[in-house]
Amino acid sequence: MKTRVFVVVFAALLGLQQCGRSDRADKPIIALVLKTLNNPFFMDMQEGAQAAAARLGVDLIVQAPEREVDVEKQMQIIENLIQRKVSAICVAPSGSKEIVPAILKANQARIPVIVIDTRVDRKAQTESGAVVLSFIGSDNKDGGRIAGEFVSEKLGGTGEVAILEGIPGHETGDARLLGFHEALAEQKGITIVASQTANWERDQGFNVFRNILQAHPHVKAIFACNDMMALGAVEAIAAVDKKGDIIVVGFDAIKDSRAAIVNGDMQASIAQHPEEMGRLAVETALKALHGENVPSDIPVKIELVTKTKLDKLTSH
């Protein structure tokens, strides 16, 4: 009796399995691998990609490691997508260098790779011979420069400035820092008194900036390399009752920081348009799959977001 039940169950499973096999569609499957899905920036990117995929009639798989810095997990995801035989992989690398072995594996499987948001380290790429079809993203250095110019204009050329850095060795954060430093280099009256990492995170932004404020009570402006850390700094400022005394500039212009800019907690952020990146990634992947030539570098606009700009938007 038991044996018979077992045979029936097994046969049923086999049938199910065969069904699964037969519905393999000819539609291209595009994979979007993000750094994480618990950061609004990447959620916007996902939405942009999903809208484009629905419009163009392609299947889209979105995957991301649980933690933004987990380069090994991201590599596992890409390896698994290669096994899954997706048609193209679009990836926002968790690590500029660490992504290279994964790209190489996709190359070997003849799956085109499009890189979004964070550039692959040029040296690591040329040494390994990994091929990236196209890069879609903003010029982060330019964004850092815009932020620097805004800060120096607001300060009138004098004052102490602090910086919250992202994870060291991360291409996007490093480029933003470089741009910011370049913009302030010409301003002799402005000194950068502290520059520390808060690992892209809001709670660390709060802690680190509170410590900075202890050590440097005269800080007049803070530039955080992303909005999450900037929002942490805003809370730190509120905690020491200095609201309105310190200029806070973030990066990414996520929803929360836009709200903070409108109510005056933050003064500016740099908008990168992640939904545009997501849309372009799907479109570019599809073009490449149809055999069309795609540009190797697709810039996405980057701009300063201030209260005046946001007020103008809402009044329309």
Add this chain to the structure above:
Amino acid sequence: MKKELLIQNSRQLGTFVGLIVVTAVFWILSPYFLTISNLMNIAEQASINAVIAVGMTFVIIAAGIDLSVGSIVALSGVVLAGALQASLPVPVAILLGLGVGALCGLSNGLLISFGRLPPFIATLGMMSVARGIALFYTDGRPVSGFSAEFRSLATGEIARIPSPVIIMIVLYILAHCILHWTKLGRYTYAIGGNEEAANLSGINTRMIKTTIYALCGMLSGLAAVLLTARLNSAQPIAGLMYELDAIAAVVIGGTSLLGGEGTISGTLIGVLIMGILRNGLNLVGVSSFTQQVVIGSVIILAVLIDMAVRKDRTILLAKGIIK
């Protein structure tokens, strides 16, 4: 009679059935799952956790715990990477990485056996210390770009089997033998079963415990070698939460957190179940949020089943039906 025999071997059997079940489920759900290349892929991805889990099995059988393995992976990795960048010969650099791991493990062991600290506290401290040194040593930056010779530890293959998988298999055979046929192995069980009794029967429990933690640290160093070769980069923030993956694999594999019981083959099955879950859920396209829920549930389920089986076993033992 058959039933009694089944239950006698059920600690192993339960986890093995679990392995078959998850394999069957993903085989049904995805046509890409049960292929040679994907199975190799799973084994390769599981190899790092597998190496750490061996050390963790020894520690847990001896009724201890090691929370510092992830941080030791990071520290060993950056020291190894620094040595490679200073153009030291590859074997020397690897020995240095293993040595740093063993040293961290040794201090865990000394603090636990001679300092009489609870393992949870000693290794919690080491978790922070090793991570801090790794960050300090690298200034928070990844160290990357190594020779093809070194990278072949991750990229090479023999008879189409990736080299990390070969290393894993050799290590598991070795560890199985040590646990079953050496004094160190048998004393590990004795300490986990009843440390006081082991001590009274003349076992130098302090020495054995220190050795076990040093071994666990050295294996974390080995995991760091594999990880660094795989990513062509060593990060001071690498290995976050690796301790939990390793503990989960050991527990799914039927090793009791109370000590005194467990097997290396069980741990291997535990490691594979974790690897298959991650891979399969990716292939099926389950979001990373849901993946965490599934993996957590499997861990809880595995322990629940294990406890139920053990209860059965105790009853049969009491009735004298099995030995």
